[in-house]
Amino acid sequence: xxxxRIRIFAIILLLGTxxxxxxxxxxxxxxxxxxxxxxxxxxSMWNLLAGYSGLISLGQQMFIGIxxxxxxxxxxxxxxxxxxSLLLAGMISVLLAVLISVPIFRMKGVxxxxxxxIIAEALGICFSNWGYVRYGMGLFIQPAYKLSISTIYYSxxxxxxxxxxxxxFLLRSNLGLALMAIRDDDTASEAMGVNIFRCKFxxxxxxxxxxGVTAGxxxxxxxxxxxxxxxxxxxxxxxxxxxxxxxxxxxxxxIVGAAIFVILQxxxxxxxxFNLIIxxxxxxxxxxxxPKGIVGTFQAKLxxxxxxxxxx
Amino acid sequence: MxxxxxxxxxxxxxxxxxxxxxxxxxDQIVSILGSNGAGKSTLLKAISGLLKPSSGSIHYDGGRxxxxxxxxxxxxxxxxxxxxxxxxSSLTVLENLLIGSYxxxxxxxxxxxxxxxxxLFPRLRERKEQLGSTLSGGxxxxxxxxxxxxxxxxxxxxxxxxxGLSPVIVQHxxxxxxxxxxxxxxxxxxxxxxxxxxxxxxxxxxLQEGKIRLKGNPRDFTEEEVKKAYFGL
Amino acid sequence: xxxxxxxxxxxxxxxxxxxxxxxxxxxxxGIMRQVNLAHGELMILASYLSxxxxxxxxxxxxxxxxxxxxxxxxxxxxxxxxxxxRVLEKGMEPYLMISFGLSIILQNAMLLLFTPDARTLxxxxxxxxxxxxxxxxVPVIYLxxxxxxxxxxxxxxxxxxxxxxxxxxxxASDNLTAAKLMGINPKKVYALAMxxxxxxxxxxxxxxxxxxxxxxHSGTQYLxxxxxxxxxxxxxxxxxxFxxxxxxxxxQLVGGRIIGPGLQLLSGxxxxxxxxxxxxxxxxxxx
Numbered sequence: 001x002x003x004x005r006i007r008i009f010a011i012i013l014l015l016g017t018x019x020x021x022x023x024x025x026x027x028x029x030x031x032x033x034x035x036x037x038x039x040x041x042x043x044s045m046w047n048l049l050a051g052y053s054g055l056i057s058l059g060q061q062m063f064i065g066i067x068x069x070x071x072x073x074x075x076x077x078x079x080x081x082x083x084x085s086l087l088l089a090g091m092i093s094v095l096l097a098v099l100i101s102v103p104i105f106r107m108k109g110v111x112x113x114x115x116x117x118i119i120a121e122a123l124g125i126c127f128s129n130w131g132y133v134r135y136g137m138g139l140f141i142q143p144a145y146k147l148s149i150s151t152i153y154y155s156x157x158x159x160x161x162x163x164x165x166x167x168x169f170l171l172r173s174n175l176g177l178a179l180m181a182i183r184d185d186d187t188a189s190e191a192m193g194v195n196i197f198r199c200k201f202x203x204x205x206x207x208x209x210x211x212g213v214t215a216g217x218x219x220x221x222x223x224x225x226x227x228x229x230x231x232x233x234x235x236x237x238x239x240x241x242x243x244x245x246x247x248x249x250x251x252x253x254x255i256v257g258a259a260i261f262v263i264l265q266x267x268x269x270x271x272x273x274f275n276l277i278i279x280x281x282x283x284x285x286x287x288x289x290x291p292k293g294i295v296g297t298f299q300a301k302l303x304x305x306x307x308x309x310x311x312x
Numbered sequence: 313m314x315x316x317x318x319x320x321x322x323x324x325x326x327x328x329x330x331x332x333x334x335x336x337x338x339d340q341i342v343s344i345l346g347s348n349g350a351g352k353s354t355l356l357k358a359i360s361g362l363l364k365p366s367s368g369s370i371h372y373d374g375g376r377x378x379x380x381x382x383x384x385x386x387x388x389x390x391x392x393x394x395x396x397x398x399x400x401s402s403l404t405v406l407e408n409l410l411i412g413s414y415x416x417x418x419x420x421x422x423x424x425x426x427x428x429x430x431x432l433f434p435r436l437r438e439r440k441e442q443l444g445s446t447l448s449g450g451x452x453x454x455x456x457x458x459x460x461x462x463x464x465x466x467x468x469x470x471x472x473x474x475x476g477l478s479p480v481i482v483q484h485x486x487x488x489x490x491x492x493x494x495x496x497x498x499x500x501x502x503x504x505x506x507x508x509x510x511x512x513x514x515x516x517x518x519l520q521e522g523k524i525r526l527k528g529n530p531r532d533f534t535e536e537e538v539k540k541a542y543f544g545l
Numbered sequence: 546x547x548x549x550x551x552x553x554x555x556x557x558x559x560x561x562x563x564x565x566x567x568x569x570x571x572x573x574x575g576i577m578r579q580v581n582l583a584h585g586e587l588m589i590l591a592s593y594l595s596x597x598x599x600x601x602x603x604x605x606x607x608x609x610x611x612x613x614x615x616x617x618x619x620x621x622x623x624x625x626x627x628x629x630x631r632v633l634e635k636g637m638e639p640y641l642m643i644s645f646g647l648s649i650i651l652q653n654a655m656l657l658l659f660t661p662d663a664r665t666l667x668x669x670x671x672x673x674x675x676x677x678x679x680x681x682x683v684p685v686i687y688l689x690x691x692x693x694x695x696x697x698x699x700x701x702x703x704x705x706x707x708x709x710x711x712x713x714x715x716x717a718s719d720n721l722t723a724a725k726l727m728g729i730n731p732k733k734v735y736a737l738a739m740x741x742x743x744x745x746x747x748x749x750x751x752x753x754x755x756x757x758x759x760x761x762h763s764g765t766q767y768l769x770x771x772x773x774x775x776x777x778x779x780x781x782x783x784x785x786x787f788x789x790x791x792x793x794x795x796x797q798l799v800g801g802r803i804i805g806p807g808l809q810l811l812s813g814x815x816x817x818x819x820x821x822x823x824x825x826x827x828x829x830x831x832x
Contacts, residue, residue, distance in 0.1 A: 056638070056641075103818060103821070103822040106821075106822050106825075107821050107822070107825055108825070109637075110574075110580050110637065111776070111821055111825045114772050114776070114821070115818065115821050117769070118769065118772075118814050118817055118818055118821075119818065121769065121810075121814060122811055122814040122815070122818075125807075125808060125810055125811045125814075126808075126811065128807075129805075129807045129808055233765060237645070237649060240642065240645060244642055248638075274653075274657070276649050276650075276652075276653040277649070277650050277653045277654060277657075279646075279649060280645075280646040280647065280648075280649035280650035280653070281646065281650060282646075283642060283643075283645065283646035283649075284628065284642075284643050284646040284647065284650075287632065287639050287642050287643050287646070288631060288632075291639060360726060361725075362722065362725070362726075381725070381730070382725035382726055383725050383726075383727075383728045383729055383730045383731075386726060386727065386728040387728055391726070392726050394722070394723060394726060398720050398722060398723035398726075399720075399723070400715065400716045400719040400720060400723065400724075401719055401720075402715060402718075402719050402781070403712065403715055403716060403719065407712050407715075410709075410712060411709075411712040411713065411716050411724075411727050411729075412727055414709060414712075414713060414727045414728045414729055415727075415728040419709070459727070460726075463727065463728060
């Protein structure tokens with residue numbers, strides 16, 4: 001049996017388990033897996049930008065905030081069906097991405113990172129001063145009350161699997177080849193006709209859309225959204241942790257990292273304050289001793305890839 | 313005074329230096345020659361501590377230096393005038409020279425040394441408040457040499473000082489090298505310009521593809537031998 | 546009409562403080578090509594340390610400099626030696642992540658030690674104001690901030706221009722290889738540069754503590770101010786940093802007056818984004 005077939009079999013087994021989870025697992029476990037799926041998706045999107053497109057963003061939270069608030073406003077104030085609201089939340093995030101793309105893509109490297117962060121902070125301030133969304137007091141998303149945890153779980157699962165599959169096939173496509181060429185050598189790939197801007201822009205829009213939709217589901221789960229939390233740098237902190245522990249620039253990295261993060265968060269939730277200190281310490285230790293992350297180090301040692309993206 | 317014994321160095325996946333052995337005695341000018349890529353710069357980087365050898369050893373003044381960091385080697389009195397000059401572009405000429413006297417023992421005599429350098433290269437005195445980046449190629453080379461002198465070295469290595477400069481300036485530079493030698497410093501010259509080095513050197517080594525092909529007193533070399541060693545024909 | 550000069554004047558004065566906030570970040574970016582995301586937290590740590598010494602010894606806030614500055618210098622030196630020097634010459638990402646991790650650790654340590662309550666370094670200077678031609682008021686503390694800013698930058702300028710350490714730091718920033726050949730030990734010079742940078746952060750931290758209230762999470766907003774100053778004023782330029790501080794201070798206070806006090810920070814951010822878009826190297830920056 002070839003390694004490919006083993007892989008496919010393992011994936012089908014895993015998917016089967018996950019799909020039937022609400023029927024046999026406890027509510028607590030479902031909610032944990034739900035969070036893992038959501039964080040996996042968010043982290044994968046951040047990884048797509050930072051690990052593959054070379055765009056280190058410290059402002060991904062702008063799409064989380066916009067996505068969450070769009071979902072809240074659309075289904076609550078305008079009475080739109082929830083799933084439609086989710087989709088529209090994604091679209092609005094894309095709109096934001098398009099709007100800021102002109103200035104933001106002029107900024108390179110660390111300036112890009114700072115620029116994205118400032119935009120997120122600015123949006124946070126705007127929303128906390130906006131009466132329509134009840135200022136800094138936040139919104140209770142009423143329509144979310146009637147959703148069952150299974151529904152939310154399946155939404156999260158579908159989005160998660162969908163986006164991982166999307167990334168996997170994207171990286172194996174021509175766009176993926178271009179991205180990896182750019183990552184290896186900027187100038188050379190440009191000389192060969194790769195339109196760097198278009199590649200990065202596409203990834204940027206894609207990640208904005210999925211992040212927006214995912215944020216929508218996230219806030220359906222937590223039911224309450226508040227500007228400083230939604231647009232806060234805390235999101236980037238968590239995503240950074242996940243991607244570093246898991247492995248930057250690998251497909252499986254965010255998956256492993258998200259699982260570790262959510263589980264760790266549960267264990268450490270009793271030690272308020274300490275938990276983040278431990279997160280920070282682990283981040284530093286990982287940089288020192290396993291800079292490629294768990295998956296990265298694993299893949300390097302064994303010379304294989306869990307989700308192979310190199311063709312041939 | 314400087315001894316390299318059976319040095320091997322791998323760089324970027326391939327072997328840049330193979331079993332290099334050479335000696336530099338006091339009161340000598342030693343020339344290291346070779347075409348581009350022969351390994352001259354790599355050898356100098358190993359001597360100055362910028363690169364670490366894979367095997368073999370480098371000795372200076374009786375002690376081993378191949379495991380030391382560059383800044384420690386300078387303190388021992390071995391100075392390198394690097395290829396490409398590498399002057400500090402945002403510092404003035406004066407500041408460039410003063411930073412040359414960074415090592416503690418050189419700081420005490422910095423004013424005296426400064427005078428010596430200005431005497432050697434009057435052009436630098438004229439331009440002392442100018443930024444390093446505004447100097448011409450030849451002046452930058454003078455500055456690089458002056459800067460190395462400020463550290464009070466006993467052995468000074470010149471890496472391709474004639475590169476990209478006009479013959480008139482090169483002539484001037486070599487006169488300076490001669491004066492430096494007369495002051496009692498040991499000089500090692502790395503060059504592509506064969507004729508000039510062979511005229512000035514007491515002892516010469518010709519490198520080709522990381523190996524020493526020819527060594528000895530250059531006046532004893534025949535043109536045939538030199539060509540063969542240089543080009544590997 | 547002339548009363549509207551108040552935000553302008555106060556903005557300029559505050560700008561002096563902002564310049565000190567930014568200079569530490571600028572130094573590290575200019576010298577080591579790295580961004581220290583823990584800069585804000587180191588500042589606020591100094592504010593809290595000052596608070597501790599005020600409560601322990603009953604000192605005037607300005608006198609706490611004697612204790613706070615050496616403590617923070619040592620901390621900065623140790624951080625560089627044991628954390629950052631380990632990833633020297635390995636690119637931007639490791640340094641960025643480590644400094645990020647450090648900022649989280651510091652912020653939450655302060656949260657645990659000092660609780661999330663608002664704090665301030667009580668001083669009569671903050672309450673007194675100068676009456677300018679009966680038109681508007683200038684808080685004395687703003688003047689202290691401005692003078693402090695001017696002094697710090699002036700002192701830094703002297704160090705960079707006239708001392709061996711200053712030349713060594715500038716040389717290492719121009720060409721690290723050549724600097725090594727001058728006998729400069731990169732690890733030691735970086736540690737000292739970091740020490741100087743955190744001292745400026747500490748000074749600005751104490752001044753900020755006297756001027757405003759602070760919380761454990763205040764580091765973030767001051768980090769953005771520091772970025773703002775560096776971006777507007779440009780790297781590698783001390784006068785540029787001072788100018789950057791002034792511009793940011795003015796745009797914050799004047800903008801705040803125009804669009805409303807809750808949106809004060811926003812006006813600063815907008816100016817920043819504009820500068821980032823058209824001229825990321827800043828007004829007087831070199832790279």
